[in-house]
Amino acid sequence: MTENNLELQLEKKCSIETLDSLPDNYVSSAKQSISNVSSGVPEFWQNKYTKEASKNWDKFYKRNGNRFYKDRHWTTREFPELLSLNGKTILEIGCGVGNFILPIMNEFQLAKVYACDFANSAxxxxxxxxxxxxxxxxxxxxFVANIVEDNLLETISADSVDIVSSVFVFSALNPDSMKKAIKNIYNILKPGGIILFRDYARYDAAQLRFNSNNKINDNFYVRQDGTFAYYFERDELQSLFHECGFKCQYSDYVLRKTTNHKQQMNLDRIFLQAKFIK
Structure with a gap:
């Protein structure tokens, strides 16, 4: 089961620069919980999951179709840049079945819209x-593209894109491949172009659910369906993009207090939201 299978109801949300605003002892308890889980995925399977990443996501979308994720209408609220897209060019990486890009396509019909995913079925x-x-x-x-292995310049002209959106995408990559993906994006962005980023953060409730059979390395896991989940730390994320030529305009933790009514659990969801400029 992926963390997205949880039936969640939003109770409150806030943005912070550090995790100090979390409830007392939450971080220390989370650190202890994570450190108690050893890496238990053999190297053979690590390599296999990496090699078959696109195949596993292809199976995911064949199995779930367009029923799994809801359309992401929140994006224009979180990223004001998306409110004035007519006449601009946007690329969504890891677009899935279009839950982010289709509402944008419908509202801004004069925008040039690219969307790619490495799952053919999506x-x-x-x-x-x-x-x-x-x-x-x-x-x-x-179009189908693996942002790690496929050169985006084969489909999109260099320095031609105003905005790239990355919503829960990099967490699905092997950390060893992330810089290659960022440099790939850099090539198609205009000078001054931006990446709008949102993804899973360290100590998110979903991370605390993994056991040694899921853990590949520190903060890097594989789900039961063979898809990856990586959990970012703020300074680490900024350094990653900085080393690839980007400037960070902002990066904040987003805290969401949610309730899983099926399991009668309160959960602390923690994401990282950022904007990087070429």
Whole structure:
């Protein structure tokens, strides 16, 4: 079960620069919980999961279709840059079945929209969506691409994109491959172009649920379906993008207090939200 399977209800949300605002003893307890879990995934399986990453996500979308994730209408609230896209070019990496990009495509019909994912089934489902089919062929293109292995310049011109969105994407990559993906994105962004980033953060409730059978390395896990989950720390994330030529405009932890009604559990979801500029 992935963390996204949880039926969650939002109770409150806040943004902070450090994790000191978490409840007393939460961080120390989380650290202890994580340190008690040893790495138990053999190297053979680590390599296999990395090699078959796109295949495992392809199976995921074939199994779940467009039923798993809800459309992400919150993105324009969190990222004001998305409120004025007409006349601009945007690329969503790891677009899945279009839960982020389709609402944008519908609202900003004069924007040039690219969307890529390394799961063939996800792109097939996206292209069947009525919002995509009714769009202007000149203004939208969904395509299959692995941002680690495939050169984005084969599809998108250099220095041509205003905004790249990365919403829960980098956590699905092997950490050893992240810099290669960032440099790939750098090549297609205009000078002054931005990356809008949101992903899982250290000590998120979902991280605390993993055991040694899931743990590959520090803060890096594999789910039962073979997909990866990495949990970022703020300074680490900033350094990662800085080393690839980006400046960080801001990066904050986003705390969400949620309730899983099925399991009658209160959960502390912790994400990182950031904006990086070329």
């Amino acid at each position: 792109i097939d489902i996206l292209k069947e969506n009525e919002l995509y089919r009714n769009g202007n062929d000149e203004n939208r293109l969904a």
